[in-house]
Amino acid sequence: MIFYCSADRFSRKGFSLVEAMLATMILGLLAIYVFTIISESNRGTTNAYYQYLAEQVACEPLEVFRFLGCNAILENQNQGIVDYKFNEWQKVAAVSEITGIERPEEATRFERRITATPIEKGGIKAVMVEVNIRSSLSGNPLGVGPGQQLSRSTIIVNQ
Amino acid sequence: MIERRGSVLLLAVFIAISLTILSLSYFRMMRAVKTTDQRLESQFVAREIALMLREEAMAVMLRDSRDRRSQFFWFLLGAVSGAQTEMRLPLASEKISSLIQSGYTCEFTSRLKVVNFINYDHKNRNYASPKEGHGILAILIEVNLVDERQGRKSVIAKEYLQTQYDYLIASVLCLDNQGSKLCQPLMLRRDGQVLDENSRLQISDFGSRTSNDKLSELELYSRSTLWVGRNLRASALERLRVIDEEQKIIRLNGIMHCAEKLTFDGDWKIDGKGVIVADSFSINGALTKKTDNDFLVLYARKGNIVLNTSEKIEAALVAINPSYSGTIESKQSLNLYGMLLADYLNLDAWSNTPHKISFDEVCRDSEKSFQISISPWANFRSGARN
Numbered sequence: 001m002i003f004y005c006s007a008d009r010f011s012r013k014g015f016s017l018v019e020a021m022l023a024t025m026i027l028g029l030l031a032i033y034v035f036t037i038i039s040e041s042n043r044g045t046t047n048a049y050y051q052y053l054a055e056q057v058a059c060e061p062l063e064v065f066r067f068l069g070c071n072a073i074l075e076n077q078n079q080g081i082v083d084y085k086f087n088e089w090q091k092v093a094a095v096s097e098i099t100g101i102e103r104p105e106e107a108t109r110f111e112r113r114i115t116a117t118p119i120e121k122g123g124i125k126a127v128m129v130e131v132n133i134r135s136s137l138s139g140n141p142l143g144v145g146p147g148q149q150l151s152r153s154t155i156i157v158n159q
Numbered sequence: 160m161i162e163r164r165g166s167v168l169l170l171a172v173f174i175a176i177s178l179t180i181l182s183l184s185y186f187r188m189m190r191a192v193k194t195t196d197q198r199l200e201s202q203f204v205a206r207e208i209a210l211m212l213r214e215e216a217m218a219v220m221l222r223d224s225r226d227r228r229s230q231f232f233w234f235l236l237g238a239v240s241g242a243q244t245e246m247r248l249p250l251a252s253e254k255i256s257s258l259i260q261s262g263y264t265c266e267f268t269s270r271l272k273v274v275n276f277i278n279y280d281h282k283n284r285n286y287a288s289p290k291e292g293h294g295i296l297a298i299l300i301e302v303n304l305v306d307e308r309q310g311r312k313s314v315i316a317k318e319y320l321q322t323q324y325d326y327l328i329a330s331v332l333c334l335d336n337q338g339s340k341l342c343q344p345l346m347l348r349r350d351g352q353v354l355d356e357n358s359r360l361q362i363s364d365f366g367s368r369t370s371n372d373k374l375s376e377l378e379l380y381s382r383s384t385l386w387v388g389r390n391l392r393a394s395a396l397e398r399l400r401v402i403d404e405e406q407k408i409i410r411l412n413g414i415m416h417c418a419e420k421l422t423f424d425g426d427w428k429i430d431g432k433g434v435i436v437a438d439s440f441s442i443n444g445a446l447t448k449k450t451d452n453d454f455l456v457l458y459a460r461k462g463n464i465v466l467n468t469s470e471k472i473e474a475a476l477v478a479i480n481p482s483y484s485g486t487i488e489s490k491q492s493l494n495l496y497g498m499l500l501a502d503y504l505n506l507d508a509w510s511n512t513p514h515k516i517s518f519d520e521v522c523r524d525s526e527k528s529f530q531i532s533i534s535p536w537a538n539f540r541s542g543a544r545n
Contacts, residue, residue, distance in 0.1 A: 019167055026174045033178065037185055044192060051196065055203070066210065121250040124218050126211075128257060153258055154207040157214035157250065159221065159535075 050106065051150075057092055057110050058131045058152040060101065070127045070158035073116050089113045091136060111136045125158040201263075201304050201316035208251075208258055208265055209302045209318040215248045216269050216298045217324075217535075224326075224531040225412055225431065227452075231271070235531050236290055236328065238273040246271050246298075262308035263315075270299040274323060280384045287334040290529055291385060293327040295537055325534040329385035329413055331432050331456060332528040339525045340379060341456070341475050341498050344518035348375050349483055349503040359506060360493075361515045379477060379500075380414060380436060380458060387413040387532045393421055401435075409435075409446070411455060413532040420462065426470065429455045432530055438462050439478075445470030454521045454528075455497075459485060464501075466493060469512075473497055475522055489514055498522050 015023070061084050065073050068081065077086055082098040084090075089111045095102050110133050117128045130153040223229035234244050246269045255265050276294035279285045286292055304316040332339040344362050383389060388399070396402045396417055401410055407425055411433025421437045426445040432454045439462025446455065455474040457464060462485075464478045469491040477500045478485035485502040493514035521527070 022167065023170070026171075030174070030178070033181065037181075040185075040189075044189075048192070048196075055199075059203075062207075119250070119254055121253055123222070124215060124250050126215070126250055126254070128254070152203065152207075155211040155250075155254060155258065157211060157218050159214065159218055 050109075053104060053107055054110060054133045054150045055152070057103065057107055057112060058133050058150060060103075061112075061114055061131055062129060062152065062154050064099075065129055066154070066156055070125055070156050073127050073129065073156065074118055074125075077116055084114055086114050086116055089134070109135060109137050119155070126155050128153060128155050198315065202318070204259055205265075205302045205304045205316040205318040208255060208267065208304075209300045209320040211255075211258075212248060212251050212267060212269050212300045212302065213298055213320055213322055215250050216246050216271070216300070219246060219248065220271070220296075220298075220324075220533055224533055227527065232531065234271075235273070235296075235326070236529060238276060240273055240275045240294070242273045244271050245269070259304065262306065264305045264307055264312075266303045266305060268299075268301045272297045272299055280382055284382075286382060286385065287336070288330060288525075288529075291329055291334075293325065293384065295323050295539070296326050296533065297321055297323045323537040323539075325537050326531060327385060327387065327413070328529055328531050329387075330525065330528040331411075331414065331434050331454060331530055332522065332525055333379045334525055334528070339523050339528065340377065341477075341500065341522045344498050344516045346374060346377075346498070346500040347503055348377055348479055348501070359509070359512070359514055360504075361513060363515075363517050375483075377479070377500075379479065380434060383416070385414060386416050386436070389416045390418045391416060393417055393419045396421075396435075409455060411435075411453075413530045421457075429453045429473065432528070434458055436460055440464045440476075442466045442468060442472065444468050446472045446474050448473045452521070452527065454519070463488060465490065467491060469494060471496060473519065475519070476500070478502065 064084070065081070072081065080086055083093075083096050090113070092103065092107050092110045092112055094105050094108055113132045113134075115130045115132075117130075119126050119128055130151065133150040133152075134148070220231065223231035224235065226232055231244075231246075234242070248269055251267070251269075255267070259265055274295040274297050276292055278289050278292035298321070300318075300320040300322075302316075302318040302320075303314045306313050306315045332341055334340065345360070380386070388395075391399075393402070396415065397404055401415055402421075403410060406428075408428045408430050409423075411429065411431035414434040414436065417435065417437040419437060420439045420441065421435065422441040422443070423446065424443045426447070429446060429448045430453060432452070434456040436458045437460070439459045440457050442457075442464070445468065448454070457474055457476055459478040459480075461480055462478075464476050464487045466472065466476075466488065467490040471494045473496045475497045476487055476495065478487050479500060479502050483502040486504060487499060487501045488505075489509045491510050492512040493509075493516070495514075495516045497516075497519045499516055
């Protein structure tokens, strides 16, 4: 079987160099865009994980203190409660030596400061506990980045 | 040529639309992530506020349940299943703003609900007073965190918390249809014992109620379903700070049972109204009330009460048991302000000194004898309490 192709036919079918370059450029842009989204998404997931971890590290003493009660906090404000010290930045350990509470390894990237302020109204005593979390590493894309702080507070009422 | 330009243009338009859609999706996704973070934080704050409100509500409940002047006390004393009342929480009203960021406000309600209240025991026997009984209380907390940053109010987080607690109401005077059973300064269950004016025991203020009818059948605090604590050790009473050895205070609220002998050395203060039921008692110092309304009943259910002090005892002393062998002995001059109930008294065994019993009118005031005890938890067995 013989195919006949005229020069005119070639000039009408297929893509020119400009078209091909344009298509490549658009595809390239798309690829960059998709990679950016994937990369951003990964970064977002990591940030969310660290944000979640920071939340957990902040909420942990609040939960422990709520269980112990207002009086125990106020009585131990100077010496601290187990390994929770007040009014100073403390590195978070993966495992608490005293309580045995275990945390993910990544939690060691955080530092924590706990403050307790006694309050009273109408004969009812309470203590306001504030926990601040900051990153102990510089230049890390943590949920709580350098210079940033996550703060969680609660009020524990004496029963 | 026009056809080719058309196809390239179409392709470019298609790509542009796709990119725009993708960009918008990405933008929306990132905004959603940010909003989710904010919502989680707001939910955390709302939750912490709700927990704080619950704690304050519990503190107010515990305080007011002992205060006859409080609205809460009278609400509970007459409450039926389903009754509800608003609770005022002054600490939360003042301090809640310190937990939320500027631009946000918090609206909350705190209500108290009587889930059920039963005035009969597990054998369907009604208690002496319809006010006595046991039930379940619920604290209902509702918190709305409101965003007011853009001039209009929008609720960004809601938290609803319901917590239930067992409670019981009991009279510390052990009532019958005539009122208090502890109505005379001296009551002896065993027949034929007479103490006249020649006796070394000086008794003042006998009341009008003749209590000797069926005195031999008298039973006290037999409905153990109204006891706050049962079969406790002396160490448990100390742990609960009912008996505070450090401050020498007996803190009372309702009927407590200790399955041991209790000894009170030194001088003690009585704070509150209540009964301590124990096997036997040894009292070696003063027992005095903090206020006129305080009241203590010491009930020896198996043995005797031995007093080895001449200091003032402001309490009702009860020593009775099913074998009618309960008695009270005073090794020194007795100075009792309250009342005394025993199966018999053997004054020959008492010290050879004058002994005095003055009647405390609180023993007759049945209206003021109700005590409300709230448990820190609920076991949902109020209907089958035994």
